[in-house]
Amino acid sequence: MRLNRNALPSVPATVYMPGFDPERLQPGIVHLGCGNFHRAHQATATQAAIGREGEDGLRWGIVSATMRRPDLAICLRQQDNLYTLLTRESAGTVASIMGAICETVFAGDEQAGLVERIADPRTKIVTLTVTASGYHLTASGQLDPAAPDILTDLTAGALPRTAPGILAAGLALVRQRGQTPPVILCCDNVSHNGGTLRQAVMDFAALRGDDALAGWIGSTVQFPDTMVDRIVPVSTASDPDDARRLLGGITDEAPISAEPWFQWIIGPFDGPRPRWEAHPGTQFVADVEVFERAKLQMLNGAHMLLAYAGALADLNTVADAVCDPALGRITARFMRGEQTADVDLPASELDRYTRDLLQRFRNPGIVHEAERIGRNGSAKMAARVIRPMRSNIAAGRPVPGARLLIASWIRWFALHEQEALEISLTDPRADMLRQICASARDDHRGQVEAFLAMEDVFGPPLPDHDRQVAAIASLLRRLTDHDVRGVLHELAAV
Structure with missing residues (x-):
C-alpha cells in the first residue's frame, strides 16, 4: 500500500x-x-x-x-x-x-x-x-x-x-x-x-x-x-x-x-x-536582525568551514567533520571567537548557542553532506563569512578560521579544475572560478588575489588586504602541498 x-x-x-x-x-x-x-x-x-x-x-x-x-x-x-x-x-x-x-x-x-x-x-x-x-x-x-x-x-x-x-x-x-x-x-x-x-x-x-x-x-x-x-x-x-x-x-x-x-x-x-x-x-518579534545575524554567522558560517575544510580531509558529513578532534576544535573557536562579531547578545547566550550548535552538529542521525552545504558558496560568502571577518580585522581581532575557510573553498575549485575533486561542485560562478585556478595553477597568491578581487562576491578590499591575501595564500599552499588532516592538526594546536 x-x-x-x-x-x-x-x-x-x-x-x-x-x-x-x-x-x-x-x-x-x-x-x-x-x-x-x-x-x-x-x-x-x-x-x-x-x-x-x-x-x-x-x-x-x-x-x-x-x-x-x-x-x-x-x-x-x-x-x-x-x-x-x-x-x-x-x-x-x-x-x-x-x-x-x-x-x-x-x-x-x-x-x-x-x-x-x-x-x-x-x-x-x-x-x-x-x-x-x-x-x-x-x-x-x-x-x-x-x-x-x-x-x-x-x-x-x-x-x-x-x-x-x-x-x-x-x-x-x-x-x-x-x-x-x-x-x-x-x-x-x-x-x-x-x-x-x-x-x-x-x-x-x-x-x-x-x-x-x-x-x-x-x-x-x-x-x-x-x-x-x-x-x-x-x-x-x-x-x-x-x-x-x-x-x-x-x-x-x-x-x-x-x-x-x-x-x-x-x-x-x-x-x-x-x-x-x-x-x-x-x-x-519586533526585530529579526540579531537572530538572523547569529544564525547566518554562527551556524551557516561554521557549516561552510566544516564543509570546505572537512571534505578536503575526507570528512564528508557535518557529524564526521565536527567530531574530528582537530577540525572540531577549530570550528568551535571559529564559531565563538570570530562568528559572534556584531551579534548583539549577552555572552552567556552566545556561549549557550555555541554549545547547542555543536551538539546539533554531532547528531549521528543527521547525514548532512559537505557537497550539499558547499553549494553556491559565492552567493553565501559575503553575509556569512566576509561580514564578520571584515569587522574582526577592523577591530584588530584574529581571523584564522575565516582564512582557512576561504583557502579551503579556493582549493575546492583548484581540485575541480584538475578533475581531482571527488564531490560535485555547484556554484553560479563555477566556470569563472575554475578558470582563475587554471590560469594561476601553481600561483597560490595569484589565485587568492583573483578570488578576493571579485567584489560581487567579497565586496571591497578587506582591511589590511595584502596581509590577508598573504595569509590565505600560505594556507592554500599548505592545503595543496601537505596532508590536510596534518595541516588541521597543526592549526588546532596553535
Whole structure:
C-alpha cells in the first residue's frame, strides 16, 4: 500500500497524524521552492497552526511549487500530497504524517498558473525557500540584471521561472485588479531577507519597464524579515525503508529527515495569518536582525568551514567533520571567537548557542553532506563569512578560521579544475572560478588575489588586504602541498 488518504486508517498509532482532514484544506498560502527544507519547516508549522485553529485553520492549505524539476510535484500528487517527516533524535527516529500541502505544482508548467494563484484573493501569504542563489543577487544585495535566468524572465511573453519574476508578475495582476496584496515571507538564508527580496522584486519590475509597479510594491506590499533554522539533510536511500518500517509497511516515495531542533523567527506584519506559534520554536518579534545575524554567522558560517575544510580531509558529513578532534576544535573557536562579531547578545547566550550548535552538529542521525552545504558558496560568502571577518580585522581581532575557510573553498575549485575533486561542485560562478585556478595553477597568491578581487562576491578590499591575501595564500599552499588532516592538526594546536 502506498501512502495516500486511503491509507491513513492503516497508519500505526505510534505515528503522529494531522489533527484535521487534509482533504478539506483550501489554499491560503502559495510557496515557491517545494524542497526538503520547506516540507520539514514551514509546512510543519502550518500543520500545527491548522490543527490548533480547527475549522478556521482549513483555509491555510499550501500550494507548493517545485522550481527546477517536476518530479517531486508528480510524486506528491500521487500521494495526495502526504509525506512522512522522520525526526532523527539521538534515541531513535519519530515518524509524522504531514498533510498541510493541499496541492503541488511545477513552476515551469504553464498549467500551474502560479501568477494567477498569487493573485487569487484566497492567497494571503506567499512563502519562499529557493536558496540564496535563487534570488540572483549581487554581493551588495541588489538584483543582478545580467543574470541569465533574469534576462530570460524579462523576455517578452516568457513564463516567469525565477522568484523575482514570478512575484513581480503575480503582484502586477493583484495591482491591476485592485486587490489587497499577499504578504511575502522570504524563508531563505539571505541577509535582511524581507527587505532584500522587496528590493529585488522592485528592481525586476523596473527592468520590465514598469516603474509604477515597482513603486506600488515598495509602498504597499509587506515583506517581513524572517529567520529559519532546522537542519534538513538531503534524502538518503534509507529514508524510504525507515518510513515503511515506521508506517507499518506503507510505502512513502517522498519521506524527509530532519533534526528535532526547529526555529522560525518572524517580523511583524498586518493581516490574517496561520497561528504558526502553535509550533514550538516559532516566534513573532519586533526585530529579526540579531537572530538572523547569529544564525547566518554562527551556524551557516561554521557549516561552510566544516564543509570546505572537512571534505578536503575526507570528512564528508557535518557529524564526521565536527567530531574530528582537530577540525572540531577549530570550528568551535571559529564559531565563538570570530562568528559572534556584531551579534548583539549577552555572552552567556552566545556561549549557550555555541554549545547547542555543536551538539546539533554531532547528531549521528543527521547525514548532512559537505557537497550539499558547499553549494553556491559565492552567493553565501559575503553575509556569512566576509561580514564578520571584515569587522574582526577592523577591530584588530584574529581571523584564522575565516582564512582557512576561504583557502579551503579556493582549493575546492583548484581540485575541480584538475578533475581531482571527488564531490560535485555547484556554484553560479563555477566556470569563472575554475578558470582563475587554471590560469594561476601553481600561483597560490595569484589565485587568492583573483578570488578576493571579485567584489560581487567579497565586496571591497578587506582591511589590511595584502596581509590577508598573504595569509590565505600560505594556507592554500599548505592545503595543496601537505596532508590536510596534518595541516588541521597543526592549526588546532596553535
